[in-house]
Amino acid sequence: MAAIDLDTLRRTVQHNCDVSDARHARDASICTYLLRMRAQYRWAHGRALADPLPGDEVGAWIEAQERRWARLAGKDYRPLPLGGPVDPFDIETANRRLAATGLAYAAGVGVGGKPSFLLAELDAAEAREGLRILRLGREHARDVAGAPAMTRSGYVFLRREQIRAMVWDELGLAGRRPAATPMARAAAAAGSGDALATLAEAQEELALLHELGEAAAGRLLGPGWEAHLAALAGTPAEHVLRAVRDLLADCLRVLPVLIGDRRPLHLHLYAARLEGPRRTLFARFEAAYRRWLADPGDWRPLHEAAAAGRAHWLATARGLLAEPASALASHLRGPAALAALRLPAPQPSAPPPPTSL
Template identity: 45%
Template sequence: MDLSSLRDTVQRNCHISDALHARNYTLCTYLLKMREFYRWEKGFPFDVSLPKDDLGDWITEREALWEQLEIDRFEPLRLGQSQIDPFETSVINQELTAQGLVYSGGYGGYAAPHFFLAELLRTERREGLPVLIAGREHARDMAAPPAMLLDGTLFIRRESMRRMLWEKIEEWRWKQHQDAMARAMAQYDFDADFTQALEQMTDNEVESALLHEIGEWRAEALLGEDWPALLLAVSGSRGEIVARAVRDHLADCTSTLPTLLDQENAAGLHFYFANLKGMRRELFPELSEAYQSWVEGGRLQALRAMVQQGAPRWSETAMHLLQLHRENPGSCAVEIGRLYAK
């Protein structure tokens, strides 16, 4: 197998996806993601300041490349004598995992394709599900989700998780608020050994990501085949944001949070609430209130109770969204968006 050629094909598909979807972000988020994409591509360590002029030139060149590629089709991957559709992830990994590699090609938020090619660190099974944990990445798109459930397999991208954590630490350093992120970081000794602390935090959050994806798998089994059709119907609307937030809460109230609470994993809990933002926070303000009760009183009872209440609540809510879709598939995006508007 020609790894260089395979890497180039996957990266080209990543560029095509970015050409179509990278500008969906707000300007601030876009520039932050491009900054860190540049760091990854050029191999700069986290503690090295990026050359501003070179970064600006790189962004200009990358945007010009996207303009050339935005009408191109995704290329098949050549493995041996076969050319395989880039979304045939299971077929591709049958060839690659034996060679210490892992690949994924699937769709994320706003129906945006995501691709990556990486070294395979290890494989596991959780609740009967195969888990592929990736290490150093050879190809990726601008957005690099650290975890994904795809075709009955859990993909965990450790390098992307580590990079995402570093970005959040950097963002916190600019603000220095005494918030959930500060409390999460306080669980590790960043002052004594930043690198070791980041590795420990990465290991902990890889486990949290696994728990969330297991919750997603449970939600998938509960909600059935109609849920992907609902997401397609509401794609790109406020309704999609609502639907994804509802399913996230269902996953977290049935897997992530119960396990973190059982483990009394303070670092994981604080980091979870540091990232409870946007629609997820808007839909479930009682959860943040229960977290604050723990922070102020040091006891987890209120948070445990709210998580227990959340499991049936978000199951029923998800079923309601499915019913709206069945009744009015063409207009459910507007209905769902209005249903949970402020």
């Protein structure tokens, strides 16, 4: 096998990232798009998280990227030069050939059908629940999607740069909001040391638990679920299906560990990250979290919420899987669709009638 030219490999992976961005990056909302592009500018220019970004320069860079994308949108993805051509989605072969380089490679298809590629330094590797866990450090080539973790083909990739940046941004938002928020509580629970490092480590553990839950959910649901997601890519129904599976994964792995080990810091972080459709759907957790805040020694409401969630989200997912994707595309849209799938908090029991004497 020929020697690997790491610079040529980096440029090839970045080309594939840029082609994917040219085709899909602007599918996101304008707010999400701009946030991702600012993060990509920071990475491309080696700016520290605390460095203020020059607005005019960022704007000019985005315009230049968009002009470049216009030339790339019709280009093909290139095979990876790894001692011979390797398909850019063949992560098993790619990582086997990279084994002696200290690098790792990730690829897959994410939200909206957007392909994603990554070349990064390998900080650590381990095996867990039949999966290979790769903890990634400095990133050498990446697209704008920025998922902090992903599971593909028996691998779990944990992107430490992305996790740290995500926590940094959320800490900044927490500092501008009222103190009584889950992220503010997480920051307080982190103590007086390096809060960013403490919270990033906790978030990395949450991300790993979630990906293990995703793998467990995949075994329960079978390949038909991924086929449904592919058929519904780019539709509101895709986001509903992803939210349902995310919640099933959390109730299979994340919440049982946090509750069983009694981890307040991680629980606050989980509550802070429960957003969008997942928050709407899992009203039972919101109620249990509030009850736990009122009595931190009583973890029973959270345990009951996780148990109810496991049963509810598995049944819900299997019910959705039984319907044709075309039917889901037509009715899984809008608030009414979420309301129909929601796991509400239990209603308090009515007080018994007064006893007559």
